Amino acid sequence: MKKHNFNPGPSILPQYTVEETAKAIHDFAGTGLSILEVSHRSKEFEAVVNETVALFKELLNIPEGYAVIFVGGGASTQFFHVPYNLLEKKAAYLITGQWAQKAAKEAKLFGPVEVVASSEDKNFTYIPKDFTIPADADYFHITTNNTIYGTEILTDLDSPVPLVADMSSDIFSRPVDVSKYGLIYGGAQKNLAPAGLTFVIVREDLLGKVSRPLPTMVDYRTHIKNNSLYNTPPVVIIYSALLTLRWMKEQGGVAEMERRNKAKAELLYNEIDRNKLFVGTVAKEDRSRMNVCFVMAPGYEQLEAEFAEFAKSKGMVGIKGHRSVGGFRASLYNALPLESVQALVDCMQEFEASH
Amino acid sequence: MKKHNFNPGPSILPQYTVEETAKAIHDFAGTGLSILEVSHRSKEFEAVVNETVALFKELLNIPEGYAVIFVGGGASTQFFHVPYNLLEKKAAYLITGQWAQKAAKEAKLFGPVEVVASSEDKNFTYIPKDFTIPADADYFHITTNNTIYGTEILTDLDSPVPLVADMSSDIFSRPVDVSKYGLIYGGAQKNLAPAGLTFVIVREDLLGKVSRPLPTMVDYRTHIKNNSLYNTPPVVIIYSALLTLRWMKEQGGVAEMERRNKAKAELLYNEIDRNKLFVGTVAKEDRSRMNVCFVMAPGYEQLEAEFAEFAKSKGMVGIKGHRSVGGFRASLYNALPLESVQALVDCMQEFEASH
Numbered sequence: 163m164k165k166h167n168f169n170p171g172p173s174i175l176p177q178y179t180v181e182e183t184a185k186a187i188h189d190f191a192g193t194g195l196s197i198l199e200v201s202h203r204s205k206e207f208e209a210v211v212n213e214t215v216a217l218f219k220e221l222l223n224i225p226e227g228y229a230v231i232f233v234g235g236g237a238s239t240q241f242f243h244v245p246y247n248l249l250e251k252k253a254a255y256l257i258t259g260q261w262a263q264k265a266a267k268e269a270k271l272f273g274p275v276e277v278v279a280s281s282e283d284k285n286f287t288y289i290p291k292d293f294t295i296p297a298d299a300d301y302f303h304i305t306t307n308n309t310i311y312g313t314e315i316l317t318d319l320d321s322p323v324p325l326v327a328d329m330s331s332d333i334f335s336r337p338v339d340v341s342k343y344g345l346i347y348g349g350a351q352k353n354l355a356p357a358g359l360t361f362v363i364v365r366e367d368l369l370g371k372v373s374r375p376l377p378t379m380v381d382y383r384t385h386i387k388n389n390s391l392y393n394t395p396p397v398v399i400i401y402s403a404l405l406t407l408r409w410m411k412e413q414g415g416v417a418e419m420e421r422r423n424k425a426k427a428e429l430l431y432n433e434i435d436r437n438k439l440f441v442g443t444v445a446k447e448d449r450s451r452m453n454v455c456f457v458m459a460p461g462y463e464q465l466e467a468e469f470a471e472f473a474k475s476k477g478m479v480g481i482k483g484h485r486s487v488g489g490f491r492a493s494l495y496n497a498l499p500l501e502s503v504q505a506l507v508d509c510m511q512e513f514e515a516s517h
Numbered sequence: 518m519k520k521h522n523f524n525p526g527p528s529i530l531p532q533y534t535v536e537e538t539a540k541a542i543h544d545f546a547g548t549g550l551s552i553l554e555v556s557h558r559s560k561e562f563e564a565v566v567n568e569t570v571a572l573f574k575e576l577l578n579i580p581e582g583y584a585v586i587f588v589g590g591g592a593s594t595q596f597f598h599v600p601y602n603l604l605e606k607k608a609a610y611l612i613t614g615q616w617a618q619k620a621a622k623e624a625k626l627f628g629p630v631e632v633v634a635s636s637e638d639k640n641f642t643y644i645p646k647d648f649t650i651p652a653d654a655d656y657f658h659i660t661t662n663n664t665i666y667g668t669e670i671l672t673d674l675d676s677p678v679p680l681v682a683d684m685s686s687d688i689f690s691r692p693v694d695v696s697k698y699g700l701i702y703g704g705a706q707k708n709l710a711p712a713g714l715t716f717v718i719v720r721e722d723l724l725g726k727v728s729r730p731l732p733t734m735v736d737y738r739t740h741i742k743n744n745s746l747y748n749t750p751p752v753v754i755i756y757s758a759l760l761t762l763r764w765m766k767e768q769g770g771v772a773e774m775e776r777r778n779k780a781k782a783e784l785l786y787n788e789i790d791r792n793k794l795f796v797g798t799v800a801k802e803d804r805s806r807m808n809v810c811f812v813m814a815p816g817y818e819q820l821e822a823e824f825a826e827f828a829k830s831k832g833m834v835g836i837k838g839h840r841s842v843g844g845f846r847a848s849l850y851n852a853l854p855l856e857s858v859q860a861l862v863d864c865m866q867e868f869e870a871s872h
Contacts, residue, residue: 165549167550167554169555169556170556171749172554172556172557172752173554174554175551175553175554179553180542180543180553183542183553184539184542187535187538187539188539193520194518194520195520195522195834196530197711198527198534198535198538198711198757199522199524199527199528199529199530199711200527201524201525201526202527202712233590234589234591234594234713234715235588235589235734236589236734238733238734238747238748239589239590239734239748241732241733241734242733242734242735267733268732268733271730271732349748349749351749356554356751356752357557357749357750357752358589358713358714358750358751358752358753358754359713359751360589375626377596377626378593378596378597378619378622378623379590379591379593379594379596379597380597392593393593393594393704394526394704394712395712395713396589396711396712396754397527397711397712397713398711398712398754399713399751399753402553479549479550
């Protein structure tokens with residue numbers, strides 16, 4: 163049976179990435195060695211890093227003055243690396259979910275944190291709109307897509323101070339005006355690569371300004387200076403990331419990704435709004451294109467387990483909602499085809515017809 | 518032509534690991550999904566983590582009271598995580614190469630560091646023997662194998678304070694008395710897995726004693742408490758590590774690895790000592806079984822480039838020495854077969870005969 167992979171991350175990757183990674187495990191770039199066994203100092207792998215950085219810059223239209231680096235440890239590690247590198251006087255955070263809360267918590271170890279707004283009052287089902295970013299903050303931190311709750315900031319905010327964004331779960335899903343950001347970071351395991359890689363896009367003139375000493379691996383300048391090869395990087399994961407970027411470019415870039423993501427999200431949200439058995443969980447204007455959260459409509463709560471079982475029997479994978487929200491969550495990352503969303507919609511309609 | 522992979526790391530892995538990883542990229546554990554796309558919260562992957570930890574404990578005979586965790590960022594990240602977690606009053610370091618120097622440098626950010634001995638006076642060609650470990654240090658840090666220089670500490674030292682060892686390049690190469698260590702860490706990309714994974718074996722009663730606040734991802738207790746699943750781990754790399762551990766167990770465990778490693782090292786060192794064209798670079802009693810460093814003998818220096826070319830033409834990969842030492846370095850990690858060492862020896866003999 164065909165599986166439809168709605169996993170929230172690690173998640174579906176382009177078939178091209180999967181197949182070409184498997185090929186490179188047998189023979190990488192004609193070296194006669196597996197990509198699992200090649201030196202990160204080989205000219206073949208240096209070429210991989212260089213092309214990966216170049217495609218990041220091309221696809222996201224990254225302006226001059228920004229560096230792209232690859233590090234380990236996931237976005238959770240960036241939660242403390244960001245303030246370690248940037249927080250001198252004060253930082254400002256917008257709290258739109260658990261990840262933003264965790265990021266703010268780590269920042270407090272390095273200096274004062276001002277929470278400009280939070281949507282915790284309604285279990286993070288909306289994005290706060292009315293807030294003032296303090297002009298004396300070193301930076302303003304946002305989480306652009308809230309994987310757990312299914313909300314998303316779909317525009318590039320104006321900020322009087324450097325804007326820092328965790329884009330773990332929506333990077334490459336739409337064109338972004340990188341010039342409006344000071345730093346963008348994220349785990350790669352949604353729209354880019356298998357789990358095990360973290361990317362950081364940073365405006366270089368923001369670095370080197372804090373007075374505290376930085377551990378070598380924390381200091382972004384270490385990785386910029388060494389083209390992400392200061393120490394041994396996750397070779398095969400970077401190679402898979404490159405494959406995804408090549409695929410993305412060949413498909414038409416982030417503008418085409420956005421067109422597809424809009425179509426997929428619209429198809430599913432329309433069904434949620436139409437189907438009497440289901441209801442969306444977040445404010446309509448803040449609905450995420452990446453993670454669509456929904457629950458059984460009032461009066462039909464007792465059907466949740468039955469629908470979960472039915473969907474599973476139809477090949478749907480990974481649609482169980484996060485425990486903080488309950489119900490269902492379908493993640494519609496770049497590599498998920500429209501056909502999978504249609505399969506889920508068919509499933510919801512068939513379930514509705516039989517109840 | 519058959520390639521003989523003497524890369525210093527990332528390096529050769531068992532054929533079993535390579536082939537089974539490739540298979541899992543097509544279908545992981547019968548899930549119908551690629552290992553690149555499965556959730557780290559799936560029961561299938563939790564089983565992988567549990568078995569990996571269990572095999573670590575079984576193969577290294579790890580006593581009760583120790584935890585095994587997997588994190589990102591490489592050993593270079595542990596250089597600052599170790600003192601962050603353990604350094605309160607003072608730390609002691611043995612300096613046997615660049616990696617030990619780098620580790621000590623990071624520790625100085627967190628407190629006083631006493632260097633008990635260094636072999637820098639002779640370009641790290643030996644392991645210092647006469648030194649006193651200060652009884653008031655929080656821990657004593659060593660690098661058991663010095664990949665760049667080809668020296669190795671082949672016994673488990675006695676220490677009056679917790680012994681902390683970077684075993685990046687010799688873990689699983691011999692039986693280790695883990696009870697003599699407080700903490701063992703390393704990058705996995707030599708004897709264990711593709712690049713992108715870091716392991717930490719830690720005696721749990723050493724944790725939680727420093728007065729400084731710890732970032733969540735730095736605190737080893739975060740990863741212990743969450744079975745290395747606090748955040749998204751490098752899924753496919755952990756799976757490859759598990760495959761290598763299964764292979765190692767099936768082959769006879771670390772005792773058998775040591776027997777093979779001794780035989781391989783003896784074969785190559787004997788040839789270096791016999792062959793008039795080559796000479797070893799380190800004190801014989803401190804020769805590493807993992808990385809064998811040698812240069813052209815006095816009077817034959819001008820043949821270096823020619824031998825490099827000749828060896829390459831015979832399928833030898835990765836034998837160029839590190840720039841700090843020059844000459845050649847053949848890395849004989851667990852997965853390298855004796856046949857590859859024999860091929861290199863044949864190559865050295867053929868080259869000698871023609872000169």
